[in-house]
Amino acid sequence: MDLLEQPIGKIARDIPGATSVFHKYGLDFCCGGSKKLSVMIEDKGANASLLVFDLQKLIDLGEPSLSWNVAPLSDLVAYIKDRYHSIYREQLPELIRLSARVEKVHADHPACPTGLTEHLEKMYEELGLHMLDEEKNLFPLIMAGEISKARPIIEQLVDEHENYGRQLEAIEEITHNISAPEGACNTWSALYLGLRTFKVDLMQHIHLENNILFDRIKTEGF
Numbered sequence: 001m002d003l004l005e006q007p008i009g010k011i012a013r014d015i016p017g018a019t020s021v022f023h024k025y026g027l028d029f030c031c032g033g034s035k036k037l038s039v040m041i042e043d044k045g046a047n048a049s050l051l052v053f054d055l056q057k058l059i060d061l062g063e064p065s066l067s068w069n070v071a072p073l074s075d076l077v078a079y080i081k082d083r084y085h086s087i088y089r090e091q092l093p094e095l096i097r098l099s100a101r102v103e104k105v106h107a108d109h110p111a112c113p114t115g116l117t118e119h120l121e122k123m124y125e126e127l128g129l130h131m132l133d134e135e136k137n138l139f140p141l142i143m144a145g146e147i148s149k150a151r152p153i154i155e156q157l158v159d160e161h162e163n164y165g166r167q168l169e170a171i172e173e174i175t176h177n178i179s180a181p182e183g184a185c186n187t188w189s190a191l192y193l194g195l196r197t198f199k200v201d202l203m204q205h206i207h208l209e210n211n212i213l214f215d216r217i218k219t220e221g222f
């Protein structure tokens with residue numbers, strides 16, 4: 001099947017390593033998962049032939065598909081919680097601390113990420129509530145196998161994920177695509193390194209929920 005005609009979330013789910021290609025070309029595979037690859041490429045102005053070439057190389061490698069497509073949902077939930085939910089509770093306070101320092105010390109620099117600290121504080125608060133909602137309301141239903149009761153809860157969580165996608169875009173704007181200026185101090189470099197990790201983690205987290213966990217809950221016959 002023509003890759004360009006497939007939803008980007010499906011490609012991210014089915015081809016191991018595809019998410020790295022999407023990061024490379026700046027394509028949103030998590031919140032925009034239901035859009036066709038061709039539409040995403042056009043929106044971003046990316047080079048379609050190069051991107052498809054990169055994906056084709058991964059297909060030719062023939063690595064087995066990620067097990068999350070078939071693993072028990074309870075295992076996937078446990079993985080999301082252990083690998084992703086706990087990380088923001090450590091990662092974001094440190095990024096907020098670094099950001100406050102950079103904004104204070106480099107306030108006069110033209111590349112200073114003005115407003116970043118406030119933005120990260122807002123994300124920390126909202127993500128915290130979102131994850132708590134998943135942990136208290138959604139995940140226990142999945143763990144107990146009560147999947148039909150989980151279905152109505154999903155819509156709001158997907159909307160919130162879209163909001164995080166927009167918030168990540170705002171980070172890119174504030175930080176000039178998360179690129180520190182020439183000769184940036186260690187704190188500034190550490191902040192942007194951490195922000196890039198935060199972005200990759202959050203996109204992968206949302207991808208696992210939107211395109212695998214929620215899709216399986218919606219489509220598998222429970």
Ligand SMILES: [Fe+2]
Binds near residue numbers: 085131134205209
């Ligand atoms: Fe989550």
Ligand SMILES: [Fe+2]
Binds near residue numbers: 130134161206
């Ligand atoms: Fe979530």
